[in-house]
Amino acid sequence: MSAEQQTLFERVGGEQKIEEFIHEFYDRVLADPELKSFFKNTSMDKIRRMQREFFSAALDGPITYSGRPLSHIHHGRGITQNHFALYVGHLLDTLQDQGINEQDVQAIISRINTYVNNITGDIGSAG
Ligand code: HEM
Secondary structure (H helix, E strand, O other), X not given: OOOOOOOHHHHHOHHHHHHHHHHHHHHHHHXXXXXXXXXXXXXXXXXXXXXXXXXXXXOOOOOOOOOOOHHHHHOOOOOOXXXXXXXXXXXXXXXXXXXXXXXXXXXXXXXXXXXXXXXXXXXXXXX
């Protein structure tokens, strides 16, 4: 199969690679003074596990996300667009440091950016 025919999930290196980058990504999120307090009462093992599923599904992998809708999880926590931008910034740095090719990095970031309203609650409770 040529690179164009593969899913993003396959191109980045499948579940193993996603597990690695989620780990590294949350180390960065938790080291950010503007973000870490959001996670102080949360099981990071659970988030990492659910994020492995979420990202695998979002990158068209053969996995179904079994968690709650993103809006239910995130609304009411006071997450602003600025927090969201910081969070996605850490994701970008992580993906680049993990050696994922730039075109795939940009494709992943655009997909994740489409969830901004589900996370910050700017629009209703869709998703
Ligand atoms: C597109 C970006 C994001 C995605 C895809 C995402 C996804 C997720 C997922 C899959 C979970 C676990 C769900 C579960 O336990 O069932 C979760 C939990 C959580 N997320 Fe996010 N998230 C995003 C952005 C953010 C941001 C920007 C913040 C805060 C700055 C945040 C804070 C949290 C917190 C605090 C929890 C734990 C909730 C709890 O303890 O029940 N998330 N997120």
